[in-house]
Amino acid sequence: xxxxVRNLTKRLGNFAVEDVSFEVPEGQLVALLGPSGSGKxxxxxxxxxxxxxxxxxxxxxxxxxxxxxxxRRGVGFVFQHYALFRHMTIRQNVAFGLEVQRxxxxxxxxxxxxxxxxxQLSGYSERYxxxxxxxxxxxxxxxxxxxxxxxxxxxxxxxxxxxxxVRDELRSWLRKLHDEVHVTSxxxxxxxxxxxxxxxxxxxxxxxxxxQMGPPQELYERPASPFVTEFLGAVxxxxxxxILSMDTMQDEAPLPVDFPTxxxxxxxxxxxxxxxxxxxxxxxxxxxxxxxxxTHLGGTVRVELKLLDGTDLLVQLxxxxxxxxxxxxxxxxxxxxxxxxxxxxxxxxxxxxxPIEGDYVI
Amino acid sequence: MGNDRASAWGRRLLVGLVVGWxxxxxxxxxxxxxxxxxxxxxxxxxxxxxxxxxxRAFGLTLSITAVATVVNTLFGLAFALVLVRQKFWGRAxxxxxxxxxFAVSPIIAGxxxxxxxxxxxxxxxxxxxxxFKVVYSWPGMVLATMFVTxxxxxxxxxxxxxxxxxxxxxxxxxxxxxxWRTFWRVTLPSIRWGxxxxxxxxxxxxxxxxxxxLVVSGNILGRTQTATLYIHDTIEGFHPEGAYAAxxxxxxxxxxxxxxxxxxxxxxxxxxxx
Numbered sequence: 044x045x046x047x048v049r050n051l052t053k054r055l056g057n058f059a060v061e062d063v064s065f066e067v068p069e070g071q072l073v074a075l076l077g078p079s080g081s082g083k084x085x086x087x088x089x090x091x092x093x094x095x096x097x098x099x100x101x102x103x104x105x106x107x108x109x110x111x112x113x114x115r116r117g118v119g120f121v122f123q124h125y126a127l128f129r130h131m132t133i134r135q136n137v138a139f140g141l142e143v144q145r146x147x148x149x150x151x152x153x154x155x156x157x158x159x160x161x162x163q164l165s166g167y168s169e170r171y172x173x174x175x176x177x178x179x180x181x182x183x184x185x186x187x188x189x190x191x192x193x194x195x196x197x198x199x200x201x202x203x204x205x206x207x208x209v210r211d212e213l214r215s216w217l218r219k220l221h222d223e224v225h226v227t228s229x230x231x232x233x234x235x236x237x238x239x240x241x242x243x244x245x246x247x248x249x250x251x252x253x254x255q256m257g258p259p260q261e262l263y264e265r266p267a268s269p270f271v272t273e274f275l276g277a278v279x280x281x282x283x284x285x286i287l288s289m290d291t292m293q294d295e296a297p298l299p300v301d302f303p304t305x306x307x308x309x310x311x312x313x314x315x316x317x318x319x320x321x322x323x324x325x326x327x328x329x330x331x332x333x334x335x336x337x338t339h340l341g342g343t344v345r346v347e348l349k350l351l352d353g354t355d356l357l358v359q360l361x362x363x364x365x366x367x368x369x370x371x372x373x374x375x376x377x378x379x380x381x382x383x384x385x386x387x388x389x390x391x392x393x394x395x396x397x398p399i400e401g402d403y404v405i
Numbered sequence: 406m407g408n409d410r411a412s413a414w415g416r417r418l419l420v421g422l423v424v425g426w427x428x429x430x431x432x433x434x435x436x437x438x439x440x441x442x443x444x445x446x447x448x449x450x451x452x453x454x455x456x457x458x459x460x461r462a463f464g465l466t467l468s469i470t471a472v473a474t475v476v477n478t479l480f481g482l483a484f485a486l487v488l489v490r491q492k493f494w495g496r497a498x499x500x501x502x503x504x505x506x507f508a509v510s511p512i513i514a515g516x517x518x519x520x521x522x523x524x525x526x527x528x529x530x531x532x533x534x535x536x537f538k539v540v541y542s543w544p545g546m547v548l549a550t551m552f553v554t555x556x557x558x559x560x561x562x563x564x565x566x567x568x569x570x571x572x573x574x575x576x577x578x579x580x581x582x583x584x585w586r587t588f589w590r591v592t593l594p595s596i597r598w599g600x601x602x603x604x605x606x607x608x609x610x611x612x613x614x615x616x617x618x619l620v621v622s623g624n625i626l627g628r629t630q631t632a633t634l635y636i637h638d639t640i641e642g643f644h645p646e647g648a649y650a651a652x653x654x655x656x657x658x659x660x661x662x663x664x665x666x667x668x669x670x671x672x673x674x675x676x677x678x679x
């Protein structure tokens with residue numbers, strides 16, 4: 044394992060990292076995803092040695108690094124705000140880590156040229172950071188971090204300070220770069236789209252604890268908790284009893300699922316694009332709803348619906364499907380869920396929502 | 406149209422007022438001093454400056470300035486680092502007290518030192534018993550100069566250091582640099598202009614210090630007489646040409662220091678631009 048973290052714990056006022064363990068296999072690009080205050084940056088800084096954990100262990104390429112000083116860990120670190128040395132040229136910035144190793148001058152020059160070439164900034168070597176754009180600066184920061192051939196690359200919200208167009212560009216560029224260089228990378232983000240686009244694996248954090256980890260698609264299809272479900276994208280949360288008592292197109296239970304212990308303390312999670320709208324009952328299970336509002340968002344249409352018991356529902360359709368239905372505000376229509384997830388609220392242990400059997404995918 | 410004209414005249418008036426005030430207050434007296442000093446030609450001016458007393462006085466001033474500047478630069482840097490980076494009980498108090506020498510008249514500063522380090526002072530008593538003379542001697546004068554100039558380096562470096570943050574240092578550490586190398590290669594170059602300003606002001610102020618030295622030195626001719634004390638004495642005595650010459654020399658050094666500093670800064674900043 045390139046990075047292994049075991050039982051990491053750190054308390055800082057009312058904020059904490061609690062008993063976090065995970066591993067990053069050699070050559071992978073892994074995202075630490077979570078809202079602000081979830082402890083993701085702290086974990087990254089502990090791995091780099093910039094902060095000390097109260098307890099727990101850090102292992103880098105199989106070697107115990109828990110008490111190793113920062114400068115001997117061999118990690119490349121990229122900050123959100125680049126942290127370029129402002130009094131040095133781009134070349135001097137990239138060369139810094141190599142000069143520290145006392146490599147011969149010719150070799151340093153060769154390696155710096157190689158890296159500036161890699162980040163497509165060859166013509167900028169004699170400029171100062173202030174003469175570069177945000178995206179260029181972050182590429183220099185990346186080249187500087189990669190120059191001494193670090194064991195692992197750590198990136199703390201690397202695209203957070205950039206405007207959205209540059210951010211999108213740099214994101215796909217980073218993915219391509221990683222496919223070329225193959226350095227084990229761990230990056231922190233609060234943006235689920237970014238995590239999905241770039242990483243091989245995602246570790247989802249909430250309040251200092253790991254909620255779930257796995258490949259992006261698996262997390263999306265089989266979220267382990269309401270938090271993960273909600274954090275990974277827009278979702279409708281419906282109280283189960285409201286759904287159970289709902290009118291259906293046929294007189295059967297709206298959700299063909301058996302809830303042994305659920306009672307009223309379970310909730311149904313349905314994503315807006317996991318529902319179909321139909322004019323006619325076609326024999327499938329569904330709900331009757333009233334169209335309150337239509338919003339056109341370019342390629343898709345957002346439909347705000349109200350179920351008969353007053354529950355709000357958000358559905359996303361393609362523009363074509365909306366046109367086909369001749370959908371208008373004020374219409375009454377059937378809603379057919381294709382895919383949903385039910386979480387039962389358990390009073391004990393830990394008062395957390397647990398997934399229950401019977402998740403339904405058509 | 407009429408309005409524009411009026412505002413143009415208003416602007417001219419404002420510029421005229423500012424320049425006139427500056428001239429009346431600083432420029433004219435400076436030129437007057439230079440003229441008076443050189444009234445009899447360059448030769449008498451030079452002779453006055455090269456008199457044994459004057460040379461000794463300047464030598465003393467320069468030695469005091471050198472030591473006070475070096476110590477205050479190191480101490481001021483450490484103080485600024487502590488104020489910005491460390492959290493400790495009493496930091497706010499320390500932060501406020503650094504400015505005390507600005508607020509207190511130098512003559513009072515001198516008095517404070519005499520009370521502590523004088524022949525009958527709390528500490529001075531024991532030091533004198535051990536044969537170490539502080540007040541009315543060179544160490545006391547360095548002490549007084551340092552007291553008066555403490556705030557300069559601290560005050561110039563603190564904001565620069567705060568703005569600099571710690572990201573760049575942390576990056577340097579991850580790139581394999583130890584604390585010492587990080588300080589020399591990353592921190593110091595980033596705060597050098599703030600530091601250089603502070604040092605320049607410290608030197609200029611040390612050269613011109615008078616009040617605190619007057620109290621602490623005892624003004625013993627040829628032994629504890631600095632350039633400013635020499636000027637003071639020669640005005641009161643009967644050869645003011647010595648006072649004029651020394652004044653021009655002293656003011657000239659400070660002036661060149663400030664201008665030189667400004668020029669170098671402009672050049673380097675044109676390179677880097679922040």
